[in-house]
Amino acid sequence: MAQHLKSSSSRSTLLNVLRHNLGLGSPSHASRHLRHNLPHNPPSTRVSPNPLTRLCNTMVDTLSSTSSHEDANSQVMDFPGGKVAFTPEIHFISESNEQRVPCYRVLDDNGQQLTDSRFVPVSEEVAVKMYSDMVTLQMMDNIFYEAQRQGRLSFYATAFGEEAINIASAAALSPQDVIFPQYREPGVLLWRGFTLQEFANQCFGNKSDYGKGRQMPVHYGSNKLNYFTVSATIATQLPNAVGAAYSLKMDGKEACAVTFFGDGGSSEGDFHAALNFAAVMEAPVLFICRNNGWAISTPTSDQFRSDGVVVKGRAYGIRSIRVDGNDALAMYSAVHEGREMAIREHRPILIEALTYRVGHHSTSDDSTRYRSADEIEWWNKARNPLSRFRTWVESNGWWSDEAESDLRSRIKKEMLEAIRVAEKTEKPNLNHMFSDVYDVPPLNLREQELLVRKCVKSHPQDYPSDVPL
Amino acid sequence: MAARIHVGAGAATALSTFNSKKLVAPPSRTNLPARSSKRYIVAAAGSDGSKKSLLRVRHSQKLIANAAVATKAETSATTGTGHELLLFEALQEGLEEEMDRDPHVCVMGEDVGHYGGSYKVTKGLADKFGDLRVLDTPICENAFTGMGIGAAMTGLRPVIEGMNMGFLLLAFNQISNNCGMLHYTSGGQFTIPVVIRGPGGVGRQLGAEHSQRLESYFQSIPGIQMVACSTPYNAKGLMKAAIRSENPVILFEHVLLYNLKEKIPDEEYICNLEEAEMVRPGEHITILTYSRMRYHVMQAAKTLVNKGYDPEVIDIRSLKPFDLHTIGNSVKKTHRVLIVEECMRTGGIGASLTAAINENFHDYLDAPVMCLSSQDVPTPYAGTLEEWTVVQPAQIVTAVEQLCQ
Numbered sequence: 001m002a003q004h005l006k007s008s009s010s011r012s013t014l015l016n017v018l019r020h021n022l023g024l025g026s027p028s029h030a031s032r033h034l035r036h037n038l039p040h041n042p043p044s045t046r047v048s049p050n051p052l053t054r055l056c057n058t059m060v061d062t063l064s065s066t067s068s069h070e071d072a073n074s075q076v077m078d079f080p081g082g083k084v085a086f087t088p089e090i091h092f093i094s095e096s097n098e099q100r101v102p103c104y105r106v107l108d109d110n111g112q113q114l115t116d117s118r119f120v121p122v123s124e125e126v127a128v129k130m131y132s133d134m135v136t137l138q139m140m141d142n143i144f145y146e147a148q149r150q151g152r153l154s155f156y157a158t159a160f161g162e163e164a165i166n167i168a169s170a171a172a173l174s175p176q177d178v179i180f181p182q183y184r185e186p187g188v189l190l191w192r193g194f195t196l197q198e199f200a201n202q203c204f205g206n207k208s209d210y211g212k213g214r215q216m217p218v219h220y221g222s223n224k225l226n227y228f229t230v231s232a233t234i235a236t237q238l239p240n241a242v243g244a245a246y247s248l249k250m251d252g253k254e255a256c257a258v259t260f261f262g263d264g265g266s267s268e269g270d271f272h273a274a275l276n277f278a279a280v281m282e283a284p285v286l287f288i289c290r291n292n293g294w295a296i297s298t299p300t301s302d303q304f305r306s307d308g309v310v311v312k313g314r315a316y317g318i319r320s321i322r323v324d325g326n327d328a329l330a331m332y333s334a335v336h337e338g339r340e341m342a343i344r345e346h347r348p349i350l351i352e353a354l355t356y357r358v359g360h361h362s363t364s365d366d367s368t369r370y371r372s373a374d375e376i377e378w379w380n381k382a383r384n385p386l387s388r389f390r391t392w393v394e395s396n397g398w399w400s401d402e403a404e405s406d407l408r409s410r411i412k413k414e415m416l417e418a419i420r421v422a423e424k425t426e427k428p429n430l431n432h433m434f435s436d437v438y439d440v441p442p443l444n445l446r447e448q449e450l451l452v453r454k455c456v457k458s459h460p461q462d463y464p465s466d467v468p469l
Numbered sequence: 470m471a472a473r474i475h476v477g478a479g480a481a482t483a484l485s486t487f488n489s490k491k492l493v494a495p496p497s498r499t500n501l502p503a504r505s506s507k508r509y510i511v512a513a514a515g516s517d518g519s520k521k522s523l524l525r526v527r528h529s530q531k532l533i534a535n536a537a538v539a540t541k542a543e544t545s546a547t548t549g550t551g552h553e554l555l556l557f558e559a560l561q562e563g564l565e566e567e568m569d570r571d572p573h574v575c576v577m578g579e580d581v582g583h584y585g586g587s588y589k590v591t592k593g594l595a596d597k598f599g600d601l602r603v604l605d606t607p608i609c610e611n612a613f614t615g616m617g618i619g620a621a622m623t624g625l626r627p628v629i630e631g632m633n634m635g636f637l638l639l640a641f642n643q644i645s646n647n648c649g650m651l652h653y654t655s656g657g658q659f660t661i662p663v664v665i666r667g668p669g670g671v672g673r674q675l676g677a678e679h680s681q682r683l684e685s686y687f688q689s690i691p692g693i694q695m696v697a698c699s700t701p702y703n704a705k706g707l708m709k710a711a712i713r714s715e716n717p718v719i720l721f722e723h724v725l726l727y728n729l730k731e732k733i734p735d736e737e738y739i740c741n742l743e744e745a746e747m748v749r750p751g752e753h754i755t756i757l758t759y760s761r762m763r764y765h766v767m768q769a770a771k772t773l774v775n776k777g778y779d780p781e782v783i784d785i786r787s788l789k790p791f792d793l794h795t796i797g798n799s800v801k802k803t804h805r806v807l808i809v810e811e812c813m814r815t816g817g818i819g820a821s822l823t824a825a826i827n828e829n830f831h832d833y834l835d836a837p838v839m840c841l842s843s844q845d846v847p848t849p850y851a852g853t854l855e856e857w858t859v860v861q862p863a864q865i866v867t868a869v870e871q872l873c874q
Contacts, residue, residue, distance in 0.1 A: 239615025273612030
């Protein structure tokens with residue numbers, strides 16, 4: 001018997017016959033519903049004390065005429081889920097690899113291209129747009145943050161330090177790819193053409209806001225740019241993205257779903273379920289984790305004990321990569337390649353982008369309370385994604401100090417104008433408090449609206465003046 | 470139900486035109502396509518749809534004892550066409566018809582594919598439509614509900630099955646925060662036309678965790694609609710209507726009603742999602758109920774009729790929003806209300822309905838609204854105890870007698 005199994009061709013033949021007899025088809029989508037039809041009448045053989053060995057012997061014996069004693073090492077067993085080899089060693093897989101998963105990067109800390117780096121080339125046009133958008137994003141965040149501090153905005157959350165993740169990933173995608181953001185990815189919208197005015201409208205919740213003033217600032221959404229409205233709940237967008245990917249796959253579209261989340265989001269149940277589902281459904285979805293080291297005040301050491309998020313991909317059968325999130329070229333390449341695989345091979349991809357959250361969690365947070373100002377400053381200066389990429393873009397002769405100052409002054413002017421206009425624009429009409437709850441407002445909502453209007457009429461001084469009735 | 474008058478959106482049913490002068494047609498709703506009205510036909514022999522067919526309806530009411538076991542429906546002479554089937558088959562038929570009609574309709578849930586669903590509602594669909602349209606998911610309710618929502622936002626029309634309604638508690642986050650909200654918070658940019666369905670209610674010794682009445686918990690979520698089916702006829706009709714609706718709809722089925730048998734029309738029909746169903750017109754008291762309790766009420770009605778009472782029984786069907794039009798007309802006529810529900814006393818559908826009736830029809834009430842519910846206890850496993858957590862016909866009779874003093 002051992003001779004049979006040792007010869008690889010006859011062993012595989014034997015195992016194939018075994019598989020066939022057991023009703024196990026090829027590992028395709030349809031054969032998930034495997035049923036084991038074990039043979040009922042084992043021929044007489046010597047009885048082994050180990051029931052598993054006995055069963056294995058039995059199955060093999062029904063197919064081969066010779067029977068002889070074999071040692072446990074050379075046996076395999078087709079458990080539900082596929083064959084596994086046995087081992088006489090009692091061996092626990094270590095909780096972590098000796099080496100952490102290495103991080104893919106193209107540019108060094110100073111923005112010099114590494115000599116042996118492999119990356120997807122970007123044209124001058126794309127590179128310049130990438131860099132400009134990174135600058136725009138940074139300035140937009142700065143000015144909106146200041147506006148909140150001045151009391152003109154109620155709330156804001158910046159993406160400082162994560163500009164490369166935002167813009168480079170957007171640049172590597174196509175406009176048909178549907179985005180399911182967390183809340184720190186306005187750069188993707190920016191890349192796709194959302195104007196500063198449109199951002200401001202949402203933040204001020206005025207009548208030009210596509211969300212009709214219903215959500216808090218930074219909860220952008222644009223169906224025409226395939227950017228799904230931010231839902232504040234953490235990680236709930238991950239299963240949504242899997243569903244969207246499933247929908248794209250059903251329609252046979254040349255596009256994928258892309259979803260972003262943070263290191264904190266990877267602790268949510270939805271993360272695990274979504275990855276599992278995506279793998280089982282063979283859904284074309286990119287899971288991009290912005291591992292920025294902090295979930296409000298919780299550092300990653302208190303968030304998980306694994307080697308970051310990248311290793312979790314393998315647990316679900318998902319191809320994964322760790323990439324330097326502050327390296328725009330590396331991000332671009334990783335997302336570009338990931339997208340290709342996702343669409344071509346109908347598989348999910350996990351990308352862990354290592355970065356640092358330079359800003360506070362939001363305007364309701366003061367991160368100096370739980371981390372040192374020096375640490376923040378270091379990441380802001382020494383590891384700044386903008387300066388690294390700028391060095392590379394300039395080294396190609398595509399950018400200059402003049403271009404920089406021109407861009408910055410233009411953006412500043414545009415931003416201040418956008419805020420001025422957004423602030424002045426009146427709020428959405430009161431009836432929008434009740435519309436879109438359903439497709440048609442039902443009786444109870446119409447009644448409730450009448451009640452509100454009656455109340456406003458009798459107390460006009462208590463009602464804000466910029467909300468039209 | 471022998472005579473069937475199929476109604477379109479906004480039209481008043483002939484069955485509820487007792488006091489026609491008080492009746493005002495409810496405002497039309499645009500959630501059903503206008504062209505579908507062509508499909509509506511009158512199955513009853515009475516062409517004017519008037520009281521004649523009404524009486525016929527009353528006589529051929531089938532009163533199903535205990536509701537659990539399938540009984541042969543009394544088939545009236547008027548319906549020569551039509552076919553008989555069980556409630557779960559009616560659901561399947563409705564689902565299959567909608568999947569045939571619209572390639573965007575798909576099903577997802579646990580064991581819905583080749584297994585056919587734990588209550589066989591999706592039996593045969595995977596063979597017909599393929600593994601992708603009838604999708605077996607891993608076990609994570611929040612994930613596959615979230616998946617359905619994402620798919621709906623991208624253009625599909627998923628029907629999400631919870632193997633038991635109680636399991637959908639795990640999906641509460643997605644249902645409340647995303648399903649109910651995203652149409653609103655996106656400013657109307659994204660619609661979520663999902664149907665979330667599954668069996669709930671108290672069964673036969675299924676244990677506390679499998680005897681949940683989720684309509685209590687979900688009723689507060691803005692943005693969703695809730696309907697409860699109770700007969701093969703309305704099961705199919707509500708399933709179809711829910712799938713066609715642009716709003717997210719939660720369709721509550723009951724574990725013990727799946728084997729109800731009834732003859733339903735061969736022609737296509739839809740039930741209005743926001744409408745209540747007049748089960749038995751009457752004069753003395755309005756009994757509002759839904760799902761399985763309908764049958765306990767009808768059993769009690771038999772006894773009450775023998776005792777000389779004339780109860781009006783309405784299956785409210787639409788749990789969110791309530792059909793206050795039909796209910797109101799009834800209250801204005803009878804002046805007494807008894808609500809019979811399976812929910813717990815605290816925070817159930819009955820509690821909300823009591824509040825709504827008191828608020829809107831206080832002047833028409835001759836007695837306080839009475840509500841019979843299950844007690845605020847987890848459902849015990851022991852059969853004897855379980856029986857007493859559910860409202861029984863005898864209690865209903867007593868309550869009516871009390872109210873009608």
